[in-house]
Amino acid sequence: MTFWVYLLRCADGSYYTGHTDDLEKRIGEHHTGAIGGYTSTRLPVELAWSQECTTRDEALAAELQIKGWSRKKKEAMMRSDWSAVSLLAKKKNFRK
Numbered sequence: 788m789t790f791w792v793y794l795l796r797c798a799d800g801s802y803y804t805g806h807t808d809d810l811e812k813r814i815g816e817h818h819t820g821a822i823g824g825y826t827s828t829r830l831p832v833e834l835a836w837s838q839e840c841t842t843r844d845e846a847l848a849a850e851l852q853i854k855g856w857s858r859k860k861k862e863a864m865m866r867s868d869w870s871a872v873s874l875l876a877k878k879k880n881f882r883k
Contacts, residue, residue: 797829
């Protein structure tokens with residue numbers, strides 16, 4: 788079975804991060820508002836980024852990690868700009 792971690796861009800410009808074992812079905816559920824909560828009040832949404840994972844635990848861990856990231860870091864990841872992701876991680880750690 789394949790699992791996915793994904794980011795949606797909401798109508799208000801915010802991002803939503805989630806994970807699933809059926810990406811197409813889950814995105815459809817977000818589009819229709821069938822999943823209550825955050826995205827249902829920010830429709831329409833569009834898939835901004837996704838990554839395949841081998842286990843549900845891996846997908847959930849990635850979701851939780853990404854949820855803790857800044858907007859700039861998420862956007863760098865979506866661009867596959869890994870040097871910027873690394874730099875933004877170092878800046879966060881430096882401020883502590």
